[in-house]
Amino acid sequence: MPTNKRSFPVAMMFLLGVSLPGAIGLSTTESPRLDSGVLSGSYQRIYESEFTQNMPLRNWAGATYRALTFALFNEAGPEIVIGDSDWLFTIEEFGNPAEEVAFASLVTAVRNELDSHGITLIPVVLPDKTRIYADRLPRPRSVAIETRYADVLNTLRALGFQAADLSDALAIEQAGGDTFMRTDTHWSPLGARLAAEAIADEAGIAGTGFVQFETTYDTETTFNGDLLPFVETGLWSDWVGVDRETLSRPVTVTNSSDSDLFGDQEIGIALVGTSFSARSEFNFAGYLQEATGLDLINLAVEGRGPFAPMQEALENGAINQIAPRFVIWEIPERYIHTRNLP
Structure with a gap:
């Protein structure tokens, strides 16, 4: 269950924290040439690679995204399960x-x-x-x-x-x-x-x-x-x-x-x-x-x-x-x- 360290206003701030660096990354990422292999999928991979490199404050955005999913959905990465009162369990079990x-x-x-x-x-x-x-x-x-x-x-x-x-x-x-x-x-x-x-x-x-x-x-x-x-x-x-x-x-x-x-x-x-x-x-x-x-x-x-x-x-x-x-x-x-x- 959510703890008193989580709130909807804070979560909305996190949404902005994730979207703002993403928007900056989009604006500074140049689309690759269409002859790079649109049909083969390489176009998407090239674009994703350039977007990742151009996205500012990547570590900050990653922490922000984890905080967002934790606050809103009581979830983390695929490696663990979050239980009541923030008890953490490995997915291996x-x-x-x-x-x-x-x-x-x-x-x-x-x-x-x-x-x-x-x-x-x-x-x-x-x-x-x-x-x-x-x-x-x-x-x-x-x-x-x-x-x-x-x-x-x-x-x-x-x-x-x-x-x-x-x-x-x-x-x-x-x-x-x-x-x-x-x-x-x-x-x-x-x-x-x-x-x-x-x-x-x-x-x-x-x-x-x-x-x-x-x-x-x-x-x-x-x-x-x-x-x-x-x-x-x-x-x-x-x-x-x-x-x-x-x-x-x-x-x-x-x-x-x-x-x-x-x-x-x-x-x-x-x-x-x-x-x-x-x-x-x-x-x-x-x-x-x-x-x-x-x-x-x-x-x-x-x-x-x-x-x-x-x-x-x-x-x-x-x-x-x-x-x-x-x-x-x-x-x-x-x-x-x-x-x-x-």
């Missing part, structure tokens, strides 16, 4: 991934490889933000996507895994706060902590280690969500746009006074996954340490999805060299194609 992976076969192959080295695999599927905050969406998702998470859990359980249902842990009704960031694709520190605790409990590894960890929080600072650039309104942001969030960055450390504690300490967990695990401001790795009492090494990688980091860690021998007791494999739901599930 409304459909299947472009790349298909034989999910059950892949998980089974990884487990078999780790089993051969005495390592236990704990696959963890993260529910979509759109699933947890479905009440904020402007439109429903397809039935196949809505049932995907349950199908994934059923697949893992059929393979013999415990498969923690994180949709329960991240449910905002019981969390007492936001479990995902409003302007970002990722969970909040609260969501990461609740997920870590649920995973440790479900896998039976809660408090099994002997290392004491403690999490403290830095001063609250502005957080720029990764979905904000898609609704950037430039100089109009004081009137129309999405407000920034704040975040208190968590930091988990051992409170042991033994400086040599980790000199020969067994690595209990190797964490493999995506930016949900890799980005320090959400502290998923730290919360896992705190929940389990086990030392952890983080092999998660940003920007490569959940499958490539696991493949690389196995092929380069990183996991075998670390020789952890457990490998926690974090897999966001949106990377799994419904066609590969029963």
